Amino acid sequence: MAAPFSWPIRVYWEDTDAGGIVFYANYLKFFERARTEWLRSMGIGQAHLGERTGGMFVVSETAVRYLRPARLDDELRVTAELTEAGRVAMTLRQQALQHAGGELLAEGTIRIGWVDAATLRPARIPPVILQTLNTR
Amino acid sequence: MAAPFSWPIRVYWEDTDAGGIVFYANYLKFFERARTEWLRSMGIGQAHLGERTGGMFVVSETAVRYLRPARLDDELRVTAELTEAGRVAMTLRQQALQHAGGELLAEGTIRIGWVDAATLRPARIPPVILQTLNTR
Amino acid sequence: MAAPFSWPIRVYWEDTDAGGIVFYANYLKFFERARTEWLRSMGIGQAHLGERTGGMFVVSETAVRYLRPARLDDELRVTAELTEAGRVAMTLRQQALQHAGGELLAEGTIRIGWVDAATLRPARIPPVILQTLNTR
Amino acid sequence: MAAPFSWPIRVYWEDTDAGGIVFYANYLKFFERARTEWLRSMGIGQAHLGERTGGMFVVSETAVRYLRPARLDDELRVTAELTEAGRVAMTLRQQALQHAGGELLAEGTIRIGWVDAATLRPARIPPVILQTLNTR
Numbered sequence: 001m002a003a004p005f006s007w008p009i010r011v012y013w014e015d016t017d018a019g020g021i022v023f024y025a026n027y028l029k030f031f032e033r034a035r036t037e038w039l040r041s042m043g044i045g046q047a048h049l050g051e052r053t054g055g056m057f058v059v060s061e062t063a064v065r066y067l068r069p070a071r072l073d074d075e076l077r078v079t080a081e082l083t084e085a086g087r088v089a090m091t092l093r094q095q096a097l098q099h100a101g102g103e104l105l106a107e108g109t110i111r112i113g114w115v116d117a118a119t120l121r122p123a124r125i126p127p128v129i130l131q132t133l134n135t136r
Numbered sequence: 137m138a139a140p141f142s143w144p145i146r147v148y149w150e151d152t153d154a155g156g157i158v159f160y161a162n163y164l165k166f167f168e169r170a171r172t173e174w175l176r177s178m179g180i181g182q183a184h185l186g187e188r189t190g191g192m193f194v195v196s197e198t199a200v201r202y203l204r205p206a207r208l209d210d211e212l213r214v215t216a217e218l219t220e221a222g223r224v225a226m227t228l229r230q231q232a233l234q235h236a237g238g239e240l241l242a243e244g245t246i247r248i249g250w251v252d253a254a255t256l257r258p259a260r261i262p263p264v265i266l267q268t269l270n271t272r
Numbered sequence: 273m274a275a276p277f278s279w280p281i282r283v284y285w286e287d288t289d290a291g292g293i294v295f296y297a298n299y300l301k302f303f304e305r306a307r308t309e310w311l312r313s314m315g316i317g318q319a320h321l322g323e324r325t326g327g328m329f330v331v332s333e334t335a336v337r338y339l340r341p342a343r344l345d346d347e348l349r350v351t352a353e354l355t356e357a358g359r360v361a362m363t364l365r366q367q368a369l370q371h372a373g374g375e376l377l378a379e380g381t382i383r384i385g386w387v388d389a390a391t392l393r394p395a396r397i398p399p400v401i402l403q404t405l406n407t408r
Numbered sequence: 409m410a411a412p413f414s415w416p417i418r419v420y421w422e423d424t425d426a427g428g429i430v431f432y433a434n435y436l437k438f439f440e441r442a443r444t445e446w447l448r449s450m451g452i453g454q455a456h457l458g459e460r461t462g463g464m465f466v467v468s469e470t471a472v473r474y475l476r477p478a479r480l481d482d483e484l485r486v487t488a489e490l491t492e493a494g495r496v497a498m499t500l501r502q503q504a505l506q507h508a509g510g511e512l513l514a515e516g517t518i519r520i521g522w523v524d525a526a527t528l529r530p531a532r533i534p535p536v537i538l539q540t541l542n543t544r
Contacts, residue, residue, distance in 0.1 A: 012444055013454075014297065014437045016290035018344050019253065023286060024195045025168075028161035029422045036420055046421075047481035059160045063199040069256050072290050073455035117155065120205050148308055149318075150301045150433065152426035154480050159422060165286045172284055182285075183345035208426050209319035291525065296467045297436035304433075331432045335471040341528050389427065392477050 004081035005041060007034040008099060011074045021069035027106045028062060031094045034078035035110070042132050050117060053126050058115045060089065064108035068098075075099040085133045087124050089113045140217035141177060143170040144235060147210045157205035163242045164198060167230040170214035171246070178268050186253060189262050194251045196225065200244035204234075211235040221269045223260050225249040276353035277313060279306040280371060283346045293341035299378045300334060303366045306350035307382070314404050322389060325398050330387045332361065336380035340370075347371040357405045359396050361385045412489035413449060415442040416507060419482045429477035435514045436470060439502045442486035443518070450540050458525060461534050466523045468497065472516035483507040493541045495532050497521045 009030050017023040039046065050056050070076060077099045084091040095107040114125040145166050153159040172182065186192045206212060213235045220227040231243040250261040281302050289295040308318065322328050342348060349371045356363040367379040386397040417438050425431040444454065458464050478484060485507045492499040503515040522533040 010441075010444075012437070012441050013289050013291070014295060014440065017285045018288035018290070018292045019192055019194065019285070020290045020292075021194075021256065024198070025161050025164035025286065028164065029420070032161075032422065033418075033420050036418075045481055047479060050480075056155055058155065058157075058205075059202060061201050062160070065197050066195060069194075071455060072458075073453055120157065146305075148301070148305050149425050149427070150304065150431060153421045154424035154426070154428045155421070156426045156428075161422065165284070168286065169282075169284050172282075181345055183343060186344075207319060208322075209317055291464055291466065293466075293528065296470070297433050297440075300433035300436070328427055330427065330429075330477075331474060333473050334432070337469050338467060341466075392429065 004079040004093075005034070005038040006077050006079045007037045009033060009076045009078050009096075011070055011072055011076065013072065016072055019069075021071055022074075024064075024066050024106075027064060027066065027096055027108070030076065030078050030096055031080070031108060031110060032059075034080045034094060035092060035112075038080040042136065044129060044132060049126070049129070054117055055114055055123055055126065056117050057112050058120070059110060060113045061111035062108060064106055066106045068103055068105050070096070070098070070105050076105065082133060082136070083109075085125075085130060087130070088122055090125070090133065140215040140229075141170070141174040142213050142215045143173045145169060145212045145214050145232075147206055147208055147212065149208065152208055155205075157207055158210075160200075160202050160242075163200060163202065163232055163244070166212065166214050166232055167216070167244060167246060170216045170230060171228060171248075174216040178272065180265060180268060185262070185265070190253055191250050191259055191262065192253050193248050194256070195246060196249045197247035198244060200242055202242045204239055204241045206232070206234070206241050212241065218269060218272070219245075221261075221266060223266070224258055226261070226269065276351040276365075277306070277310040278349050278351045279309045281305060281348045281350050281368075283342055283344055283348065285344065288344055291341075293343055294346075294377075296336075296338050296378075299336060299338065299368055299380070302348065302350050302368055303352070303380060303382060306352045306366060307364060307384075310352040314408065316401060316404060321398070321401070326389055327386055327395055327398065328389050329384050330392070331382060332385045333383035334380060336378055338378045340375055340377050342368070342370070342377050348377065354405060354408070355381075357397075357402060359402070360394055362397070362405065412487040412501075413442070413446040414485050414487045415445045417441060417484045417486050417504075419478055419480055419484065421480065424480055427477075429479055430482075430513075432472075432474050432514075435472060435474065435504055435516070438484065438486050438504055439488070439516060439518060440467075442488045442502060443500060443520075446488040450544065452537060452540060457534070457537070462525055463522050463531055463534065464525045465520050466528070467518060468521045469519035470516060472514055474514045476511055476513045478504070478506070478513050484513065490541060490544070491517075493533075493538060495538070496530055498533070498541065
């Protein structure tokens with residue numbers, strides 16, 4: 001089985017809180033950066049796609065477990081792995097790990113729908129995306 | 137049954153993204169503001185408590201569903217309701233609603249543990265907090 | 273002379289960094305919340321105005337000095353004072369102070385222009401805003 | 409003259425606001441990432457240094473001009489250039505540019521002091537840092 005897509009992320013001051021560790025809400029940002037780069041690695045650019053189709057991805061559900069803290073200057077590796085792709089939504093499994101030792105820091109399940117950018121109503125994921133996802 | 141604790145939150149530019157709506161990760165911030173004020177309403181100040189006990193709350197699990205978008209200038213009402221309080225963790229149910237119409241925007245379950253601030257190892261929630269929570 | 277407009281802001285975990293203090297970039301957010309409420313206090317709602325005029329405010333210059341640190345749970349008072357209002361830009365002087373003791377934490381000068389929301393090109397500030405500002 | 413240190417930064421959803429562009433406060437984050445990597449490129453790791461010396465950098469002044477908007481998916485190049493290094497503070501000039509066309513998006517002057525991490529009182533920058541900075 002192929003290893004899931006993985007993206008390096010460095011922890012900066014902006015990511016930490018007064019507990020001395022990465023603020024938990026920021027793992028959602030890290031997951032999104034990795035998802036964005038995973039899409040880009042398949043030729044899917046969200047800004048470009050938005051202009052062309054008038055739609056955009058919208059996160060509809062997140063479930064995250066925070067297992068170990070990360071700290072300033074840590075180098076993380078964040079994965080993105082498609083677990084389900086339907087006509088109106090896709091689901092990914094994502095993990096944040098220490099790059100050096102591989103310790104699992106946080107892991108989550110993210111469900112993403114497609115909406116019309118003007119009305120924000122749910123819509124079908126453009127075929128070009130579904131085809132790309134399904135041929136992977 | 138008593139209504140859950142509720143805290144008003146206004147949507148500013150900082151909370152939005154290029155989709156024109158509140159960035160989903162920011163609901164975790166909104167939920168935390170409401171939890172913090174819920175604790176404060178019971179006399180529990182986290183900064184003070186940290187100094188006195190050497191410990192702090194750490195979020196260990198979040199599960200959030202995003203149902204409707206919120207936009208710049210919207211006034212939200214964010215609730216915090218304790219569903220479980222054990223010796224090492226507590227769980228809350230939280231909702232973000234439109235203040236005016238009451239539409240549900242996002243809802244989540246947040247699990248929070250207590251750790252020693254220096255070692256970040258799990259520890260028992262200080263009795264003063266548990267007592268306060270259980271007498272509510 | 274009248275006291276400048278002032279808005280209370282509480283420091284939450286999200287505002288702090290691993291130094292144990294408010295992350296300096298976040299004062300720009302605090303200043304903006306106070307500016308937004310200052311405009312709202314004069315009947316100017318930015319979301320509504322954007323829909324009606326097709327334009328929006330864009331910050332073009334910020335100069336901030338950070339004098340004393342703020343910490344988790346601190347209650348701040350953030351001011352907004354118009355120092356100049358021209359046809360294409362306005363300038364404000366803003367301060368963040370400890371609510372209790374009044375110590376000055378940060379102060380800045382913020383210059384804000386008006387742009388067409390679609391083209392992002394500079395445009396004249398709508399007369400309704402200038403009139404409101406100048407009759408204050 | 410050597411080109412200043414430069415670091416690539418990609419614009420993600422988290423960086424944008426409802427105006428469709430990068431939220432201006434986030435340029436301070438971009439500048440800090442580039443400064444952190446500039447320090448790291450000279451062998452100065454801030455987390456490690458904090459543990460060893462008990463001190464940390466604190467930003468004391470920022471002056472930024474925002475010239476052109478950046479958007480989702482844009483790839484920026486952010487520079488860091490030391491303009492002054494004294495015993496208690498250093499000053500940098502930083503720019504954010506479009507990677508492709510080189511258009512200048514924002515530029516700023518950032519003044520950074522050194523403080524004792526426990527007391528937050530100003531202190532002398534550790535000699536190891538000053539030596540490293542001055543031999544560049």
